[in-house]
Amino acid sequence: MSLALDPKRSIVVEACAGSGKTWLLVSRILRLLLDGAQPSQILAITFTRKAAQEMQARLQLWLRDLAMGDDDFVRKFLAERGVVQLSDEQLQRARNLYKEVLLAQPAITISTFHGWFMQVMQRAPLNAGVMQGMSLLERAGSEQEEAWEEMLEQMRKQPESIEAQHMLWLFAECGLFNTRTLLFNFLGKRAEWWAYVQGRQDVLSFALDNLRNDLHVDMDFDAVADWGLCGNSEKIFFAFMHQLAANGTEVQQGKAGELERAWTDTAPALRFKQLTPLLYTQAGEPRSFKPTKKQAAEAFLFTRDALFDGLQAVRDTLVEQQAYRLNEAVLYCGVAFLERYQALKQQKQQMDFSDLEWQLCHLLQQSEHAETMQYKLDSRYRHVLLDEFQDTNPLQWQILRAWFDAAVAVESQPTVFVVGDPKQSIYRFRRADARLFGVAREYLQEHFGAETLGNSITRRNSQPVVDAVNAVFCEQPHDFEFVEHQTYQKELPGHVLVLPLALADQLPSPAGGGGAGGEGLSEALTLRNPLTTSRIEIEEGARHKEAEQFAAQLQAIARDWSVHELGEARRASYGDIMVLVRSRTHLAVYEEALRAKHIPFISSRRGGLLDTLEAEDVQALLMFLITPFADLALAQVLRTPIFACSDADLMCLAQYMPASADEVKTSWWQRLRNLPEPSPALQHAADLLQRWLALADKLPVHDLLDRIYFEGDVIARYSAVLPTEMRAKVTANLHAFMKMALDIDAGRYPSLPRFLQDLRELRDSSDDAPDEGKLGQAGNAVRIYTVHESKGLEAPIVWLLDANAAKNNKDGNDVILDWPTHEERPLHFPSTPTKPRAANSARRCSSWMPPSKPAKK
DSSP states (O other): OTTTTOTTSOEEEEEOTTSOHHHHHHHHHHHHHHTTOOGGGEEEEESSHHHHHHHHHHHHHHHHHHHHSOHHHHHHHHHTTTOOSOOHHHHHHHHHHHHHHHHOSSOOEEEEHHHHHHHHHHTSOGGGOSOTTOEEOSOOHHHHHHHHHHHHHHHHHOTTSHHHHHHHHHHHHHHHHHHHHHHHHHHHTHHHHHHHHTTOSSHHHHHHHHHHHHHTOOTTOOHHHHHHHOHHHHHHHHHHHHHHHTTOOHHHHHHHHHHHHHHHTSOGGGHHHHHHHHHBOTTSOBOOBOOOTTSOHHHHHHHHHHHHHHHHHHHHHHHHHHHHHHHHHHHHHHHHHHHHHHHHHHHTTEEOHHHHHHHHHHHHHTSTTHHHHHHHHHHHOSEEEEOSGGGOOHHHHHHHHHHHHHHHHTTOOOEEEEEEOGGGOOOGGGTOOTHHHHHHHHHHHHHHOOEEEEEOEEEEEEHHHHHHHHHHHTTSOTTSOOOOOEEEETTSOOOOOOOOOOOOOOOOOOOOOOOTBSOOOOOOOOOOOTTTSOOOOHHHHHHHHHHHHHHHHHHHHHHHOEEEETTEEEEOOGGGEEEEESOSTTHHHHHHHHHHTTOOEEEOOTTOGGGSHHHHHHHHHHHHHHOTTOHHHHHHHHHSTTTOOOHHHHHHHHHOOOGGGTTOOOOHHHHHHHOSSOOHHHHHHHHHHHHHHHHTTTSOHHHHHHHHHHHTTHHHHHHHHSOHHHHHHHHHHHHHHHHHHHHGGGGOOOOHHHHHHHHHHHHHOTTTSOOOOOOOOOSSOEEEEETTTTTTOOOSEEEEOSTTOOOOOSSOOSBOOBOOTTOSSOSBOOBOOSSOTTOTTOSTTGGGSOOOOOOOO
16 A cells, blocks of 8 residues: 555556545545645546545545644554654644645646546647637537438438438438437447548548458449359259259258249349248248258268358358448448538537547647647646546547657656556446556556556455355456455355346247258247237246346345444345346336335436426426416326315316306316316415416526425425335436426526427437436435446445346447557447348358347346
């Protein structure tokens, strides 16, 4: 530890979870300050705002303790951080650090990568060509949708353009959904695309030339016609056909006749297509032709294999041509989409995270202002601390590398402290590359004289949990660097439980067998009536069984288990349990199982706020306030817990007809105001709604909602009618809806119709839809988080849910990137094909194929 906290040394620390990495990093900052480093010279970068805030709060708390503690406390505190001999001067300096840090201008920089990038960009020269004065677009879903619509409209106006022709081909070949997925995935990899084509004048020609070289494809070659006209193909084909007919079974002889007719009755260019269903199964696999006892087995198999080798060569060529054609279309349309998106952001004076990373990378590496920017960084920061480095992406590392290289060139290296754990890299979907940890370690060792330290001892887990972790990681490939973990909690009881794998009942399906001639027997398929019988999903059936096991086991834990807290044992409760899931896709199945067992739980759904019942109730109320004649909206509002009107109340409104109506249809709102003897609930609703209608066009949306929540006693009324396990969740969602009124356009628009229109757009957006309310401690309830959301949280009992689910990516509509860690740019930038026509049995192009189907549970 004394070496890790030495302010004059560069250090790389690889430490396991629960080993105190954050404690070590903040202690390093404190030692730097104690050693005389100015606050403005310290740069600490972490991955999330939450982690940065935690780091800042812990540092200020420690400095405050040093300022206010007695001498013995200060000496003990610093001795724990490697300062054994503390002089009186150092003691006084330690006490003054709190004031110095609070008053320092500039202050210590503790930020995320993107937060720091924004600070650096603001110091760029005005003529650097970077986006100055831009607002940072954290959620770009609505802008991307707008760019998509504008691009399609432009193509509709210019149907003869090459981009429009490629888009039509994509629609015909892949369908609208897959085409959208491909192009939006291309847009998501825009930073990698810019890195791939940087410095190229004609980016499309460059990319397509590389693609042709990678595939070794000749787009002018007609492999199908060539095979049909080839004399050698004909010779092998008829040799195999004669072997089937001679001494073959009745089925084989019939197959030989079919093959002969398909060849002789078909034009040469169409023979391949005509013969394919006779020689291959619907799954695209070669039919199982086996020699009989009367046939010469060696000659039969040799001829059969020669025939299928020739056919496979044609199929491989078709796959390569299809892959090239698809990539050509995706590149043309993707570049057009990207240009439209960039132009739209430019018009709105906005930039996103990819713009930020790429522009800063270019500014520090290749622009004429690179030396100026590198000098500014080098003269400002003398101590760099990088937390959670395993979550760094290639562009972020290149930005740091450009700065460090410049410092090495003038022998003015800052001290660098890197801490992380490659095993905990869980942000691959954000382009993080855990391999960069090793690259940075080697670089800092070579150029900064950095020491490498490791810590495989956790303070968080008991020995049985650590043993389970060791068992999992020891099974990884030999080139995976792993040191077995140990724990300080040797005496702490622990337990690892694995439920038996849930298997669903198998559904009857057509059976096919491979006979001598490739034929198979089929069972009769029983069709269900979709109007009377629901569809049974095998995977969902297994998941429902797993959910039942899960809920039953949680009940057993709360009934029978004990946990240790502060050295004492106590009965486990639901509040001790944290459940982790990889995604929320099937979370509703498990939540339903918990409700059935009356187990309290709290969870949050990303992007699901506007779909919750309580948020829909508030939206119906706001809709009524701008359209009082909307009877359906009013009916929903009256039935909410805010007013709790009964069915009898609604029937009263439906049947009441004012005497002055004169056969003219009246709205429910008019009837509610004119009811001669309304119930207390209806009278209460009429009074409050009348008051809120008068304010709807006068108050900003947030102020209006605040008034509604207060006068309608909304939170308390919802809580009163909900079961215990749902109260915290609904309360958090109601507060989140209120906060959203300030988040949308920074609360600048008081117009209620505009607010509702924004809500409709957000609800339709997959990226920008607001999340459900954040939940903290909510009493005795199971907490459910995604793995990413739970980072940094702890619990006595942790459950990994749905751990056997395989990633289901049948379409493969994504970009394949090959970006080695030592390269400045990706080596390849292709897109995977979407169900290529002849790709089912491709061998040579397997890297271009969609992933295989997941194994059954």
